[in-house]
Amino acid sequence: MCVKIDDLLLLQHAEFLSMYSQYCQLLPASENLRKEIREDHPWFLACRNRLGHKLPLGAYLLKPVQRITKYHLLLKDLVRNSEGCEGFNELVEALECMLVVLRCVNDGMHQLGITGYKV
Numbered sequence: 001m002c003v004k005i006d007d008l009l010l011l012q013h014a015e016f017l018s019m020y021s022q023y024c025q026l027l028p029a030s031e032n033l034r035k036e037i038r039e040d041h042p043w044f045l046a047c048r049n050r051l052g053h054k055l056p057l058g059a060y061l062l063k064p065v066q067r068i069t070k071y072h073l074l075l076k077d078l079v080r081n082s083e084g085c086e087g088f089n090e091l092v093e094a095l096e097c098m099l100v101v102l103r104c105v106n107d108g109m110h111q112l113g114i115t116g117y118k119v
Contacts, residue, residue: 017101021108024065034058068105072098
């Protein structure tokens with residue numbers, strides 16, 4: 001069986017979208033659980049010390065959500081400054097895909113907030 005590159009990229013895009021959407025939708029529940037257990041729980045503290053992390057767990061859990069909103073900004077800058085360069089069309093495609101991912105994540109979060117729908 002021969003897999004075309006476009007099919008592989010589409011599969012990776014779908015996996016990326018699914019992963020980020022699920023992560024963002026589960027973040028409120030994980031935040032509630034983390035607050036219930038508390039940051040000063042011995043297990044959390046032991047993990048934090050073992051890994052040498054300076055920030056509490058909540059800060060690290062929020063990073064992917066903060067980053068998803070910045071990827072498209074980086075891609076927009078790259079597109080704006082790469083016109084006429086090799087790979088320009090791929091950058092435009094990546095930007096379009098990232099905007100779809102961002103829109104789907106936002107839509108999923110709004111749906112969760114409005115209806116209480118759980119994945």
